[in-house]
Amino acid sequence: MSTETDGSLEAAAVRDLCLTDSRLQQHEAWEEYLMPAPHSITILTELVLACSDRDFSVNENPPEGSYRFLRNPDSFHACLMQVCNSGWEAFNKSHSSMDQIRLYSAVTPQYLREVLESQGDDEPVQSRLASKLRRIGEISSECVKLSVEPMKKFSKVHGIIKELLKACVDSKRCYKEKEEIVKDAIMENEMREKLAAETKRRTEQVAKDLAEELRQDRHNYDKAMKSYPGRKERIYKCTVEVIAEFFPKKTSRTVKTSITEFRVTQCGVKLEKARELAEKNREDMRMAEESLVETSLALKKCRTREIALASTIDQLVKGLAVLGAVKEKWERMFLFFQMLSNIIKIDFSPQLMDFVVLDDDRKMFHRRLLRDVFLRASISCNQVNMISRTYTEVYSKYLMERVSRLSRLVDMKSRREDETLQTEQLLQAYQRDEEDILELVRKNKAEFERMKLQIEQQMEQNQ
Incomplete structure (x- = not known):
């Protein structure tokens, strides 16, 4: 090489x-x-x-x-x-x-x-x-x-x-x-819950007022009924009215009886109306309670979802x-x-x-x-x-x-x-x-x- x-x-x-x-x-x-x-x-x-x-x-x-x-x-x-x-x-x-x-x-x-x-x-x-x-x-x-x-x-x-x-x-x-959508839903449901709670509170107050009014109307009705003449008195009333046809003037008892009958009728009508209002109020209370429960459940569900989303994130x-x-x-x-x-x-x-x-x-x-x-x-x-x-x-x-x-x-x-x-x-x-x-x-x-x-x-x- x-x-x-x-x-x-x-x-x-x-x-x-x-x-x-x-x-x-x-x-x-x-x-x-x-x-x-x-x-x-x-x-x-x-x-x-x-x-x-x-x-x-x-x-x-x-x-x-x-x-x-x-x-x-x-x-x-x-x-x-x-x-x-x-x-x-x-x-x-x-x-x-x-x-x-x-x-x-x-x-x-x-x-x-x-x-x-x-x-x-x-x-x-x-x-x-x-x-x-x-x-x-x-x-x-x-x-x-x-x-x-x-x-x-x-x-x-x-x-x-x-x-x-x-x-x-x-x-x-x-x-x-x-999460943002759920937070918005929570705010909405919190407002709804607050409104439903307020509605329930007002309904309960109305119920108390109606109960008192109904109690008073029943008392007035019972009082009117006690002053209303019995059967003998009503027969006497009719006899007096027949005789009165021949007299130019009614007796004072007839006038009193007529006034008492009017009062009984009026108290009865008012009592019935109070009962109807109480019944309607009970329905309103039921609906208010259901609305509050439904809103509370929805709010609880949203908060649970919020916690889950936060944990996931x-x-x-x-x-x-x-x-x-x-x-x-x-x-x-x-x-x-x-x-x-x-x-x-x-x-x-x-x-x-x-x-x-x-x-x-x-x-x-x-x-x-x-x-x-x-x-x-x-x-x-x-x-x-x-x-x-x-x-x-x-x-x-x-x-x-x-x-x-x-x-x-x-x-x-x-x-x-x-x-x-x-x-x-x-x-x-x-x-x-x-x-x-x-x-x-x-x-x-x-x-x-x-x-x-x-x-x-x-x-x-x-x-």
């Missing part, structure tokens, strides 16, 4: 190493993607527990056509359980993928070293060499596939939360409008706050997996494939250049291993228990007190958890930086 060719290939190796360092620097603070994860799961659990007593619809203003992600928008609790179930699937799938990537990236440097140190052109050696190279190529392809799966899962969860947030915002507006406000926080924190999880996927696709996999291609044509290239490619591929393997290993450690220590609780939220009536207490304890501990995650990430990053420095020093010694 010519000196000119060697120089150009070495320059390309240096450029690749600089690009690798640049990619590492772009994700220098990737611990920020992982730190909020435990708290996000805990506050989601708290929201599910808080909303387990009463349910409501978030389908008050459905989109045209149908929802893309939400399966049961008529139940806010069902929507939360869909988020929990999808989150549980995303975290479990991510852990599985990260664990496999961790294992692949851990064994790959050994495969690379075995290929680099293989000597001889005999068939057994070449067969083993071909097998190792094929395995390295398979690991490269498999890690690319595995790195994409968590992004797909968290992208789906993101879609569910985003659609649920919009449904909550739209429903909150509708519930607010209903309060839960929606809390749900929007929590879901918004979960969305923001799980977007960071997506960014974490996107970062790792990009590193694998842009750096890890190409480095492995470069090694495979160069080793296939090792006779054409200087062995020192092949070793440089091996060292750069080793750096990429260690970086991917460090990131995936860190995630599996974070998952095992801080996420697994919380994620498992998400799967238990479907039916927890019998264990609600225990779950609530545990949630409160986890909420209080979230700052300590974030500090522990930060310390873990920094420790693993420091170990990787020391290893990378050693490899770079080896590369300098090869030049």
Whole structure:
């Protein structure tokens, strides 16, 4: 191989190493993607527990056509359980993928070293060499596939939360409008109740007045009847009237009897009229009472509805706050997996494939250049291993228990007190958890930086 060719290939190796360092620097603070994860799961659990007593619809203003992600928008609790179930699937799938990537990236440097140190052109050696190279190529392809799966899962969860947030915002507006209508109805019914109560009061007063008037009229009637002449007196009255036909003048007793009869008749008419008024008043009282009861029931129903709407709106406000926080924190999880996927696709996999291609044509290239490619591929393997290993450690220590609780939220009536207490304890501990995650990430990053420095020093010694 010519000196000119060697120089150009070495320059390309240096450029690749600089690009690798640049990619590492772009994700220098990737611990920020992982730190909020435990708290996000805990506050989601708290929201599910808080909303387990009463349910409501978030389908008050459905989109045209149908929802893309939400399966049961008529139940806010069902929507939360869909988020929990999808989150549980995303975290479990991510852990599985990260664990496999961790294992692949851990064994790959050994495969690379075995290929680099293989000597001889005999068939057994070449067969083993071909097998190792094929395995390295398979690991490269498999890690690319595995790195994409968590992004797909968290992208789906993101879609569910985003659609649920919009449904909550739209429903909150509708519930607010209903609340205003109910408040207007309450004001109207309060006025009606006040009017009905006043009508009832006046009717009762009229009833008292009529009762007194009826009592007085009965007394007057009875008094008039007592002064009214009996049967003998009425016969005498008639006899006197017959005799009086022959006399120019009636006797004074006849006049008195006529006056008494008129008074009895008048008192009787007045008593009957008082009875009719009392009967009508009793009907008015019955209607006033029914109106007051009906209005009071309507007012009570409106106030109950107002309380229910206020409670629903309060839960929606809390749900929007929590879901918004979960969305923001799980977007960071997506960014974490996107970062790792990009590193694998842009750096890890190409480095492995470069090694495979160069080793296939090792006779054409200087062995020192092949070793440089091996060292750069080793750096990429260690970086991917460090990131995936860190995630599996974070998952095992801080996420697994919380994620498992998400799967238990479907039916927890019998264990609600225990779950609530545990949630409160986890909420209080979230700052300590974030500090522990930060310390873990920094420790693993420091170990990787020391290893990378050693490899770079080896590369300098090869030049």
